[in-house]
Each structure stands twice: as C-alpha cells, then as structure tokens.
Amino acid sequence: MRTPASVRLVAGLGPKGWLAIAAVALVAWVGVPLAHLMLPESHPLHVSTYAITLLGKILCYAVVAVAMDLIWGFGGILSLGHGLFFALGGYSFGMYLMRQIGRDGSYGAAIPDFMVFLDWKELPWYWAGTDSFLWCLLLAMAVPGVIAFIFGYFAFRSRIKGVYFSIITQALTYAAMLFFFRNETGFGGNNGFTDFKRILGYSITAPETRVVLFGLSVTLLLATIVLGKALIASKFGKVLTAIRDAENRVMFIGYNPLHYKLFIWTLSAMLCGLAGALYVPQVGIINPSEMSVANSIEIAIWVAVGGRGTLIGPVFGAGIVNLSKTWFTTSFPEYWLFFLGLLFILVTLYLPQGVVGLWARLKARKAEKAALAEARASVAAAPRATAAPEAKIPNGTAATVAKGA
Amino acid sequence: MRVESSISRNAPADGQKEGWDGAASTSHVLKPGELDLSHGVMLYLDDITVSFDGFRALNKLSLQIDAGELRCIIGPNGAGKTTMMDVITGKTRPDSGKAFFGQTIDLTRLTEPQIAHTGIGRKFQKPTVFENHSVFENLELALKTDKRVKKSLFARLFGDDLDKISDTLKQIRLADQADRPAGLLSHGQKQWLEIGMLLVQDPKLLLLDEPVAGMTDDETERTAELFVSLKGKHSLMVVEHDMAFVEALGGKVTVLCEGSVLAEGDLATVQADPRVIEVYLGR
Numbered sequence: 001m002r003t004p005a006s007v008r009l010v011a012g013l014g015p016k017g018w019l020a021i022a023a024v025a026l027v028a029w030v031g032v033p034l035a036h037l038m039l040p041e042s043h044p045l046h047v048s049t050y051a052i053t054l055l056g057k058i059l060c061y062a063v064v065a066v067a068m069d070l071i072w073g074f075g076g077i078l079s080l081g082h083g084l085f086f087a088l089g090g091y092s093f094g095m096y097l098m099r100q101i102g103r104d105g106s107y108g109a110a111i112p113d114f115m116v117f118l119d120w121k122e123l124p125w126y127w128a129g130t131d132s133f134l135w136c137l138l139l140a141m142a143v144p145g146v147i148a149f150i151f152g153y154f155a156f157r158s159r160i161k162g163v164y165f166s167i168i169t170q171a172l173t174y175a176a177m178l179f180f181f182r183n184e185t186g187f188g189g190n191n192g193f194t195d196f197k198r199i200l201g202y203s204i205t206a207p208e209t210r211v212v213l214f215g216l217s218v219t220l221l222l223a224t225i226v227l228g229k230a231l232i233a234s235k236f237g238k239v240l241t242a243i244r245d246a247e248n249r250v251m252f253i254g255y256n257p258l259h260y261k262l263f264i265w266t267l268s269a270m271l272c273g274l275a276g277a278l279y280v281p282q283v284g285i286i287n288p289s290e291m292s293v294a295n296s297i298e299i300a301i302w303v304a305v306g307g308r309g310t311l312i313g314p315v316f317g318a319g320i321v322n323l324s325k326t327w328f329t330t331s332f333p334e335y336w337l338f339f340l341g342l343l344f345i346l347v348t349l350y351l352p353q354g355v356v357g358l359w360a361r362l363k364a365r366k367a368e369k370a371a372l373a374e375a376r377a378s379v380a381a382a383p384r385a386t387a388a389p390e391a392k393i394p395n396g397t398a399a400t401v402a403k404g405a
Numbered sequence: 406m407r408v409e410s411s412i413s414r415n416a417p418a419d420g421q422k423e424g425w426d427g428a429a430s431t432s433h434v435l436k437p438g439e440l441d442l443s444h445g446v447m448l449y450l451d452d453i454t455v456s457f458d459g460f461r462a463l464n465k466l467s468l469q470i471d472a473g474e475l476r477c478i479i480g481p482n483g484a485g486k487t488t489m490m491d492v493i494t495g496k497t498r499p500d501s502g503k504a505f506f507g508q509t510i511d512l513t514r515l516t517e518p519q520i521a522h523t524g525i526g527r528k529f530q531k532p533t534v535f536e537n538h539s540v541f542e543n544l545e546l547a548l549k550t551d552k553r554v555k556k557s558l559f560a561r562l563f564g565d566d567l568d569k570i571s572d573t574l575k576q577i578r579l580a581d582q583a584d585r586p587a588g589l590l591s592h593g594q595k596q597w598l599e600i601g602m603l604l605v606q607d608p609k610l611l612l613l614d615e616p617v618a619g620m621t622d623d624e625t626e627r628t629a630e631l632f633v634s635l636k637g638k639h640s641l642m643v644v645e646h647d648m649a650f651v652e653a654l655g656g657k658v659t660v661l662c663e664g665s666v667l668a669e670g671d672l673a674t675v676q677a678d679p680r681v682i683e684v685y686l687g688r
Contacts, residue, residue: 234560235557245538246534250546251517253552253602
C-alpha cells in the first residue's frame with residue numbers, strides 16, 4: 001500500500017506531464033541561450049535581450065499566479081494583497097543587489113546612494129548581513145512567510161472569510177506601500193532600489209547573466225507547478241478543497257481549518273517572495289508601486305483569465321494578460337485599464353473556468369461534432385424504413401440526430 | 406450528579422491530573438481526554454441558556470442522554486433544537502450552564518474539531534457533503550485518523566481503512582456510486598453519505614438533524630433500520646418532524662419548546678400530554 005513520496009510524485013504528473021516539463025526545461029536552458037548568444041542579431045531565430053527580459057519577468061509573474069491559484073482556486077481564499085509578498089521578496093533580494101554596487105554608486109560611498117542622500121553614516125541594523133547572497137535569498141522567503149503567517153494566524157483564527165478577508169489583505173498591502181514610501185524606512189523611499197551593477201560578482205547586464213536568470217525563472221515556475229500538483233493530489237489537497245466547499249463539515253469531522261489555511265497561505269506567500277527575488281535582478285528596479293492595490297488585483301485577474309483551480313491555467317493567464325499589457329501600453333497606453341476591466345468582466349461572465357475551461361469546452365464540442373457526423377453517416381447508410389436510427393447512434397446524441405435526420 | 410460535574414470542571418481540560426492522587430479514586434482511574442462513562446451517562450446538559458440579542462434560544466435547558474440510548478427530539482420551529490446541537494458541538498458557547506460529554510469532558514471549553522475527536526459526530530439539517538469530491542473521498546476524509554496538516558501531506562490509505570470504507574459504502578447503499586462526485590447524488594443519497602461520514606468517524610454520540618428530510622418512504626424505512634441497529638453501540642440524538650419515523654425508531658422522546666424541555670417519555674405518553682398538544686401537535 002505504501003509507496004515512497006518520490007514515486008507518487010512521478011506517477012501523479014504522468015509521463016506526458018514529465019515530458020512537457022523536460023521539453024520546457026531543455027528549451028529554457030539550451031535553446032534560448034544558444035539562440036541568444038550564438039545566433040547573429042539578423043538571424044530570424046535570434047532571441048533579443050528585450051525578449052529574454054520580458055519573458056523572464058512574465059515567468060516570475062506566472063509563479064505568483066500559480067501561488068495565488070493554490071490559495072484562491074483550491075483554498076477558496078481570495079487574497080488581494082499578494083503583490084505585497086512579491087514586493088517583499090523583491091526588496092529582500094534587492095538589498096543584496098544594492099550592497100553589490102559597492103563603491104560604484106554616484107557618491108562613491110560604502111553605503112547605498114539613497115542613504116548618503118539622507119545623510120546617514122552607516123547601514124541601519126536591519127541591513128546587517130545583506131552582503132551575503134544566501135542570507136538575502138533566505139530573507140526573500142522568510143520575510144513574506146513570517147508576515148503571512150502572523151497575519152494569517154489572526155485572520156483565520158478570527159474566522160475572517162470571503163470579501164472581508166480580501167479587503168483586509170488590500171489594506172495590508174496599501175499600508176505597507178505607504179510605509180515603504182517613507183525615506184526614513186530605509187528602503188530608498190519612492191525611488192526604491194535601482195542601478196544594480198553585479199550579482200555574485202557577475203555583471204547584471206551581461207547576456208550570460210540574463211540567460212542564467214531566465215533559466216532559473218523557468219526552473220522556479222516548473223518546480224512550483226510540480227509542488228502544487230503534488231500538494232493537490234495529496235490528502236492535504238483534498239482537505240483544502242473540502243474547506244473551500246464546506247468548511248463547517250470539515251470542522252465537524254475533526255480537521256482544524258486554521259492549520260490547513262495557514263499552511264497553504266504561508267507557502268503561497270513564500271513562493272511569491274522567491275518570484276520577487278528573481279524578478280528584481282531581471283527588471284532592474286523595485287519600488288513601492290509594486291505594493292499598490294491595483295497590482296495585487298491584477299494578480300487575481302491573471303488567475304481568473306487562466307482558469308481557477310487548474311494550476312496550469314494561471315501560467316497562461318499571466319502570459320496573456322502581460323503580453324497584451326506590453327502591447328497596449330506601448331500602442332494605446334491610455335486604454336490599458338479599460339481593456340483590463342473589460343477582459344475581467346468578459347471572463348467572469350463567459351469563461352468561469354478561464355481559457356483552460358474554454359479549451360476543454362472546445363475539445364468537448366469537437367468530440368460531440370465528430371460523434372454526430374459519424375452518427376449521420378451511419379443513419380444515411382442504413383436502409384430507410386427499417387432499423388430505428390437511435391439504435392446505431394453513439395450514446396447521448398440520439399435526440400440531436402433524430403432532429404437532424 | 407452535580408458534585409461529580411463540578412469536580413471535573415476544576416480539572417484542567419488539557420488533562421493534567423492536578424489535585425488527583427489516584428488513591429482518591431477507588432473504582433477506576435481517570436484518563437485525561439478519554440470518555441468516562443462510569444455512570445452510564447453519555448451527554449449531560451444542565452441549565453443551558455443561550456441568548457441572541459435578547460432572544461433566548463435556549464432557556465435553562467437540562468437534558469441527559471444515556472450510553473447506547475436512541476433519543477428523539479421533537480418540537481415546533483424555533484424551539485432551540487439546532488441551537489442545542491450547536492452548543493454540544495462547540496459552535497455556540499452557552500451564556501450559562503454546563504455541557505458534559507461523559508463524566509469528565511467539558512464541551513464548553515473545546516473547539517469544534519476537538520469535540521469531533523472526543524467522539525461526537527454531527528449531521529446537519531441541510532445535507533452537507535463535499536460535492537466536488539467523490540463519494541469514496543468523502544468517506545476517506547471523514548475516517549478516524551490523525552487529522553493534522555503534517556500527516557495529511559503524506560497520508561496513505563491502508564487495508565483497514567479501505568475495508569472500513571467499503572463496509573460503510575455497503576451499509577449506506579452507495580457501493581456502486583463510490584467514484585461519482587457527491588454533488589451528483591440525490592438528496593436522500595446525500596443524507597446517507599453524510600450519515601456514512603459520521604459512521605467512519607466511529608463516534609460515541611451521533612447528532613442527527615432531520616436525517617430523513619427529502620427521503621422516499623423506502624429510504625426512510627431503511628434509515629430507521631440503520632439507526633435502530635446502531636443503538637447500543639452508539640448513543641444517538643435524532644431531531645425529526647416525521648412522526649412515523651420517530652415511531653419506527655422507538656425509544657424516548659423529548660419535546661422542546663421555547664428553549665427548554667416541555668415533556669419527556671415514550672411517544673404515546675408525550676402525544677397524550679395536553680401541554681404538548683397545545684404547543685405543537687394540536688396545531
């Protein structure tokens with residue numbers, strides 16, 4: 001009866017799934033680097049720096065979307081503050097990138113430029129240890145994790161649910177944004193962190209560095225999906241969806257929903273933090289606007305567009321929305337928010353399962369049509385007055401055919 | 406009775422045996438957190454009052470259910486039947502009064518999941534099953550196991566669990582529906598599935614709120630058979646409006662009215678009681 005967790009993980013995803021993952025990883029680690037570094041710019045298959053940066057950014061967003069799907073799609077908890085966890089991860093890792101600038105800033109000081117500007121003489125205590133890559137990477141997970149845990153504990157213990165929970169998360173990210181806007185907070189005020197030079201000693205703008213960051217983003221996304229699949233397939237996932245559907249029943253059969261919600265909520269926040277840490281070196285800037293309420297709402301839209309509770313859908317959602325955002329904001333910048341609103345309304349009204357649901361529906365319709373055509377053919381082939389047509393028709397289509405014939 | 410309860414109330418709920426030196430108890434040892442049925446009482450409610458914004462949903466309600474007893478609770482709408490179940494399962498805290506499970510477990514101090522673990526199962530008035538999960542998974546989730554997050558991440562089903570589930574599936578007549586989503590079941594089948602979810606938890610006391618609502622006559626009859634067969638091994642508290650069903654169950658009947666007990670006895674006695682006729686049956 002008992003199978004090792006690793007075996008179940010492999011079996012859970014199926015051979016097709018693993019093949020897809022291997023293919024994506026191969027393209028990301030071999031195909032893209034070759035196309036970017038080896039092919040001349042005039043070559044049609046050349047991948048530009050712009051494309052790599054844009055895709056890398058969207059991949060980080062996709063990780064956030066999958067993390068959001070875990071709590072919203074499967075746990076039924078709509079967070080409108082996930083941008084906060086993403087930004088906190090970004091800021092944590094940004095501290096390391098700021099320290100890597102060293103004395104190459106405009107003032108040539110040992111501390112970041114914005115601190116010189118504030119007339120500070122040394123680093124504040126919470127910047128201690130930020131010259132270490134590993135410490136900052138740990139912070140990028142731990143800071144969002146701890147904040148999510150504390151906030152989640154009190155919110156879930158007080159049984160705050162639904163729209164109330166969403167509003168409180170919104171208030172939380174807004175408060176954090178105001179806090180980070182202050183110069184005295186020590187994170188660069190409204191300019192945030194930028195002008196990064198190096199990461200682990202390598203130039204941050206070098207094509208090789210960008211290719212590695214891109215590969216890491218793909219890897220993080222794949223790992224997030226695999227982890228998500230494993231969680232959802234486990235008993236934990238079943239309890240989680242049961243809490244979403246009938247929380248009272250879950251309590252009265254002896255589960256404490258608080259612990260389940262807290263676990264997935266904290267995990268989701270930590271994944272967002274990691275995504276933020278990968279986002280900052282690729283985009284080259286992090287500032288408090290990442291914590292704006294609109295950003296967090298956009299995350300929910302990615303998931304809704306892609307398909308809630310599907311894990312893979314949000315990846316497409318993040319891709320579709322962000323690619324159209326890139327196009328819109330360069331072609332018709334003033335219409336982007338209208339388009340986003342329209343998209344959200346259309347998806348809510350007509351695609352409750354998002355694009356993944358649409359795909360499934362189209363496939364089902366195609367299969368139905370094929371069955372219908374087959375049935376028509378068999379009816380036409382049968383002698384007119386004798387056999388009843390229903391007898392030869394594949395199940396479910398009898399009524400339609402009778403009408404058509 | 407009163408003395409017993411107040412002693413156990415002083416003992417901390419988490420089970421430390423402070424103040425007990427063992428020698429004081431001559432007949433049996435108290436085990437923390439374990440159901441103590443030494444006086445044959447399963448559930449003991451004393452002087453329970455619950456008010457919502459001044460409205461007294463329960464008014465000095467006192468009720469006692471013995472081990473292995475099947476008790477029916479009847480009463481007009483708003484008599485406090487569901488509120489009473491809320492108090493027993495920890496959903497609502499009483500303003501005053503005592504609620505004990507066995508001799509030692511103070512229900513007013515435990516949370517809903519803790520109460521479920523001590524051995525009280527509850528079926529809601531509106532059948533509540535996990536509609537997106539299969540019938541099998543519904544029972545799997547309800548199984549009596551360690552229900553902490555850590556265990557759930559790596560949990561597997563073993564032979565015993567599978568046997569228990571398949572036995573229960575037969576008992577609730579859903580063996581051929583095991584892989585269907587519970588949302589596709591008929592109303593009566595959902596009621597049965599919920600009862601099955603209680604059974605796999607192996608509770609000592611089952612609280613059943615209108616278990617046969619929406620069932621066909623045939624299903625109602627089978628449900629009565631099932632409950633009667635459970636009597637003795639479990640205690641059951643059944644809230645029901647269907648008098649034929651109450652009659653089929655036999656056993657003692659308690660009539661609630663305006664938050665307290667109006668009458669108690671077998672169905673015939675209760676039905677003959679003029680006060681009962683006035684508030685409930687006569688209308």
